[in-house]
Each structure stands twice: as structure tokens, then as C-alpha cells.
Amino acid sequence: LISKGGGVFSRRTKSIPLSAEMKKWLNTKKLSITPNEFIHQILQMPVDLLWNGGIGTYVKSSKENDSDVGDRANDAVRVNGKQLQAKIIGEGGNLGCTQLGRVEFAKLGGKINTDFIDNVGGVDCSDNEVNIKILLNALVNNGDLTVKQRNAMLYEMTDDVADIVLDDCYRQTQSISITDQANVVQIKEQLRFIHTLERDGHLNRELEYIPTDEEFSERIADGVGLTRPELSVLISYAKMVLKEELNQAAITDNAYYQKFLVGSFPQLLQDKYQAQMQQHPLRGEIIATKLTNYMINDMGINFAHRLNEETGASICDIAIAYSTVKALYDLGDLWRDVEQLDNKIDSSLQLQILDSMRRSVRRATRWMLREHTQFESINSAIEFYRPVYSDLLNNISEYLVAEEVTSLNNTVASYVEQGVPEAIAYRIGIQSNAFSALDLAHIVEKTQLKPALVERLYFQLGSHLQLHWFLEQINQQGVNNHWQALARASYREELDHQQRLLTISILKRSEKLASIAQVDDLLVNWMDENSNLINRWSSMMSEFKTSQSHEFAKFSVALRELLLLTNKVSAS
Known part of the structure; x- marks a missing residue:
């Protein structure tokens, strides 16, 4: 597997002879090189992937001294993050880079996570092994399995466990990538999440090299978000905290989540021992962990925290x-x-x-x-x-x-x-x-009409009153702080609510709706009867269209005008 001109060399040797291929990659005419110089040069090669799988810290930041790193054995070979020319760094070993070295590399466009993200497979595999062995040992103690059968099953499930672990690793790094691509867009939400972690005693920002509030302000001004190494720290804390919050009877005893317990084990055990899994001593922790991973991998680091702030739920x-x-x-x-x-x-x-x-x-x-x-x-x-x-x-x-x-x-x-x-x-x-199906389902329940009739009027009404266009304006409205974000969300809610109430009120004007044509006629008649208020609303929408940007107050005024229309219809 060694490339032409390559080789395996001891760091204890005096010098390493350089082949033609090695000279080309290192961009040197030297005939030989010392091991330390060789490693130092390899670290700076322009390659796609630099993979670290050994012991030692080989990358620091330009702001750190070698004495800060605490790895004297590699002082002579270590480089700064800004000296790296690799596109991607993978840390199979622990502490291959300092956190500040990772951040420095990432700020210059390099792709890097952290060691605890890249080598999480070992920890994940160990967790799965422990959970499986606890289940199997209970079966052995109860006489349902012999030790020999237990060992054979463990061997048989090796590939299944590997698949579970690889999927966990894939989904976690994917989640980081989704958040990373959003860049600065979510940074203010992330700062609020960091403040919450600090307030609750979960996070020491200085210890984890998370930027200060002043540094956050600088990044916002520069249009730069958190780096992947920083997001890696946050996703780990987010999962730790959320898992603790979800390990409650409201979740772990909920019948819906029992499939999370079963799904955490290889298929062989799912097929034979689902009932015994319910007696697992770590049952609650397994369910909470599985749900935590789903929520954060799917929805991002601060999903639960954000909704808790916005709704109080x-x-x-x-x-x-x-x-x-x-x-x-x-x-x-x-x-x-x-x-x-x-x-x-x-x-x-x-x-x-x-x-x-x-x-x-x-x-x-x-x-x-x-x-x-x-x-x-x-x-x-x-x-x-x-x-x-x-x-x-x-x-x-x-x-x-x-x-x-x-x-x-x-x-x-x-x-x-x-x-x-x-x-x-x-x-x-x-x-x-x-x-819209969420609102529509409640309208169907309220009116007892066929879904097709309700959906037709709902969307036609939204089009005629330009409610869908107005929603786009709300969605596109930029926010500069947390309160503006809450205001924008409340505008969306209010618009949805008004459209729902209008739809119900209009549909209740007729007791015998049986066709799409009748629904269309009903809407036309309603608009004719309420032309004055509708024209006023349309004029307001026309005024909106004269500007590319809007003040928040404009949305409040417009929604108030729509409320007048809704109230009139509801009262008639």
C-alpha cells in the first residue's frame, strides 16, 4: 500500500534518504533530511487530507508558544495552523492539534473538527458494547443463554455494531456541516445558547476556547461565524445537557419512544429480545441518548433552547x-x-x-x-x-x-x-x-367539510388577499437582535391565525358546500360584500411593494388592518 518512492522510517534514524518522488512533494533538492525536518515539512504539504493517528500535538496556533502545548517531544516538528496547506485534517489521535490551532486553520478555510469528534467511533462502540453486554449478561444470569452462546452472538453482531457507530458518526458531522454552512446567520442564536450554558454552570467558555462576547461582535461585524472546531465543542455540550433534560418519565415512559430503545440494539437482538430490553437498567439513558442524537443531529445545536425561549414550553x-x-x-x-x-x-x-x-x-x-x-x-x-x-x-x-x-x-x-x-x-x-396542513386539519375539524373544499378556499383566499406574498416579506425581513427575531416569528403566527379564522368564517356562510365550483363562488361573493375593507388591505399591500425594505412597525400595522377584516367577517 506504500506509494512509489515512499517508505516507513524511524524517528530515531540520523537521516532519511529522499527519493525522486519525495523530493518533488517536499519541493526540495536535498538528498537526505533529518526525521524532525521531514515531519515538519510533511505537515505543510499541499494535500487533500492530513490524517493524524498517533501520539503528540503537531499543530498549534501562531498565538501559542510551544511551552503552552505541553508536548516537548514534538516542539521541533510542530507547525502553526496558518502554515498548514492541507484541505482537510482528520484527528484519529487525541490532541493532534491544539484547539486554537484548529480554529486558526479553520479561519483560513481549512476543514477540521476536533479530536473528540473525529475519533468518537471508539467511544460510541464502547457504549454500544456495554449496553449489549448488560442485556446479554442478564440473559445468561436468567438461564436464557449460555456463556458460549453469548460470546458467539457478540461475534456475530460485530458488523451490525460497526454500522450503528458509523451512522452515528456520519449524522453528527453532517449536523456540524449544516450549521457550519449557515456561517454567521445563526451566530447570535449561538451566543444566547452559550450564555445559557454558562449561566447554568455547564460551560467554562475560557477553558473551551469559545470566543468572548467582544470577539463575537468582531465576527458579526466581519460576517464570520463560528468555526467547525468551535461548533464541535458546542454540539458536545448541547447533547450532554439535552440528554439530562430528556431523561424523564415523560419521555422514557412514553410508548412512542420505546422503539428508540429497541432500535439502539443490533437487529439480531431486536428480533429475539425486545421484551427483555424493557428491563435494561440503562433503559432511560438509552432512550434519552437516542432522542438527543436525533434532535440535535436533525435540528442543530440550539433547537430545543431556542424553542424553549420562544414559547416557554x-x-x-x-x-x-x-x-x-x-x-x-x-x-x-x-x-x-x-x-x-x-x-x-x-x-x-x-x-x-x-x-x-x-x-x-x-x-x-x-x-x-x-x-x-x-x-x-x-x-x-x-x-x-x-x-x-x-x-x-x-x-x-x-x-x-x-x-x-x-x-x-x-x-x-x-x-x-x-x-x-x-x-x-x-x-x-x-x-x-x-x-398549512396543520391549520387546515383544525379547519376541517371545525367545519366538518371535506379536506379538498377547505384546502381550495384556504389557498385561494391566501392568493386573493396576497397573504402568501405578505408571508414571504415577513420571512425575508432581516433581524438584528433576539427581540426582532421573536417579533418576526409572532408576525408569522398572527398571519397564519388570521388566515385560519377567515377561512372558517367564510366556509360557515354556506351549509351546502359540495364542490370546488361552489367554494370559488362563495369566495367571490364574500369578496364583493367586503370590498371596502379588502380594497384597503390591497392598497396597503401595494404600498409594501413600493419598498424593498420594511420597518417592523409596518408589519404590525398591516396585521392590525387584517384583524379588522377578520373581526368583521367573524361578527357577520
Whole structure:
């Protein structure tokens, strides 16, 4: 496996003879080189991947002295992060780089995580091994297995455990990549999360080399976000804290999450010992860990914290709402479909798609928490929303106006042109429209009408009153602080609520709606009867269109005007 001209050399030898190939890579005419100089030069080679798998710290930052590193044996070979020319660094060994060295390299465009992210497979494998052995040992003690059978099963499950571990590692680094690509966009949310970790005594920012508030301000001004090494620290703390918060009976005794316990074991054990898994002494920890990994890998570092701040909901309620939305949206299958596009589409596009899925699920989860509808179980909630959601996925073109159908088709076509299969492109493109299924399900329940009739009026009303266009303006409104972010979210909620109330009020004007044509006639008649208020609203939307940027007060005034229309309709 050694390349032509290469070799394996001892660091104790006096000098290493250089082959023609080695001279070319090192850009030198020397005939030989000392081992220390050789390593020093190798570290600075322009390569795709620099893999560290041994003992010692070989990279520091230019702001650190060798004495700061605490590895005297490698002082002569060590380089600074800014001297590295590799595109990617992988740390198979511990402390191959100092954290500041990683950050320095990352700031210059290098791709690097941390040692505890890159070599997490060993820890993950050990955790799986412990959980499996506890289960098998209990079976042996109960006389259900012999020691010989236990050992044979452990050997048989080797590849399955490896697959579980690799999937965990893949999903975690993928999550970091999604957040990393967003760059500075999420930095203010991340700072609030850091403040919370500090306040609750979980994080020592100085010890973990997390930037100060002043450094955050500088990065915001420069349009630079946190680096992958810094995000690696935060994702680790986020998982540690969330796991503790989720290890409660509201989660671990919830029937829906029992599949997380079973799914944490290899298929061989799932097929034979599901009942015995319920007696596992680490049952709660296993479920909480699995749910934590799903939530943070899917939704990012500060998802639960952000929704807790925005809605006041408990972490367990946030987890339940997220699980409901994830199942309703079939997020697991769609996410896997997008993952299957590895090396088939541009990776930045792939990450953008996954980020758009994050935003869709976050919006729907927030809606669930604000709605406060009580269901017997997660499955009953899914069953309540599923019929309308499925109908939208399959028939939405029948309910949208022509220009919205064209817009959806153009979005899908754009993804297809970039290599995304059409079926996946459609599922991604329809996310924004499909969100309406949440409101629509409640309208269907309230009016007892067929979903198709409700959906038709809802979307036609949204088009005629330009509510969908107005929503886009809200979504595009930039925010400079936490309070503006909360205001923008509340505007979205208020607009959704008004459209829901208007739809219910209009539908209740007729007791015999049986066709799409009747729905269209009902809407036309309603608009004629309320032309004065509708014209006033339309004039306000026209005024919005004269400007590319808007003050927050404009949205408040506009929503107040819409409320007047809603109140009049509700009272009539």
C-alpha cells in the first residue's frame, strides 16, 4: 500500500534518504533530511487530507508558544495552523492539534473538527458494547443463554455494531456541516445558547476556547461565524445537557419512544429480545441518548433552547412536538433520500436542502407548541394531521392559483436541473405549502367539510388577499437582535391565525358546500360584500411593494388592518 518512492522510517534514524518522488512533494533538492525536518515539512504539504493517528500535538496556533502545548517531544516538528496547506485534517489521535490551532486553520478555510469528534467511533462502540453486554449478561444470569452462546452472538453482531457507530458518526458531522454552512446567520442564536450554558454552570467558555462576547461582535461585524472546531465543542455540550433534560418519565415512559430503545440494539437482538430490553437498567439513558442524537443531529445545536425561549414550553414538550412533526413529515425517509445523494449532487446544495428541512420542521414544531392542542399520544396527533397533509402532498396543484403552481414547478425544476431526483425535489419544494396542513386539519375539524373544499378556499383566499406574498416579506425581513427575531416569528403566527379564522368564517356562510365550483363562488361573493375593507388591505399591500425594505412597525400595522377584516367577517 506504500506509494512509489515512499517508505516507513524511524524517528530515531540520523537521516532519511529522499527519493525522486519525495523530493518533488517536499519541493526540495536535498538528498537526505533529518526525521524532525521531514515531519515538519510533511505537515505543510499541499494535500487533500492530513490524517493524524498517533501520539503528540503537531499543530498549534501562531498565538501559542510551544511551552503552552505541553508536548516537548514534538516542539521541533510542530507547525502553526496558518502554515498548514492541507484541505482537510482528520484527528484519529487525541490532541493532534491544539484547539486554537484548529480554529486558526479553520479561519483560513481549512476543514477540521476536533479530536473528540473525529475519533468518537471508539467511544460510541464502547457504549454500544456495554449496553449489549448488560442485556446479554442478564440473559445468561436468567438461564436464557449460555456463556458460549453469548460470546458467539457478540461475534456475530460485530458488523451490525460497526454500522450503528458509523451512522452515528456520519449524522453528527453532517449536523456540524449544516450549521457550519449557515456561517454567521445563526451566530447570535449561538451566543444566547452559550450564555445559557454558562449561566447554568455547564460551560467554562475560557477553558473551551469559545470566543468572548467582544470577539463575537468582531465576527458579526466581519460576517464570520463560528468555526467547525468551535461548533464541535458546542454540539458536545448541547447533547450532554439535552440528554439530562430528556431523561424523564415523560419521555422514557412514553410508548412512542420505546422503539428508540429497541432500535439502539443490533437487529439480531431486536428480533429475539425486545421484551427483555424493557428491563435494561440503562433503559432511560438509552432512550434519552437516542432522542438527543436525533434532535440535535436533525435540528442543530440550539433547537430545543431556542424553542424553549420562544414559547416557554418544557424541553420534554418540545421533544414530543418535534417527534410529531418529524413523523408527520416523514422526515426520516426524506432525510435518508437526500443523504443517498452523497457525491451525486453538489455538497453545498445537499446541505442547503437539509437546512431547509430543519427550518420547516422548526416552524411546524413551534406551531405545535403554540397551538396547545392536547392529544392522547404522539401517534394520535399524527393520525389527526395525516389525512390533510397527505392530501396536500398529492393534490396541491388543484388548490393553488396558477402562478403558485408555476412557482412550485419552477422550484422543483431548479432542483432537478442540479441533479436532485424529481420525487425528492417535489417533496423539498412543497415544504412551505405543506406547513398549512396543520391549520387546515383544525379547519376541517371545525367545519366538518371535506379536506379538498377547505384546502381550495384556504389557498385561494391566501392568493386573493396576497397573504402568501405578505408571508414571504415577513420571512425575508432581516433581524438584528433576539427581540426582532421573536417579533418576526409572532408576525408569522398572527398571519397564519388570521388566515385560519377567515377561512372558517367564510366556509360557515354556506351549509351546502359540495364542490370546488361552489367554494370559488362563495369566495367571490364574500369578496364583493367586503370590498371596502379588502380594497384597503390591497392598497396597503401595494404600498409594501413600493419598498424593498420594511420597518417592523409596518408589519404590525398591516396585521392590525387584517384583524379588522377578520373581526368583521367573524361578527357577520
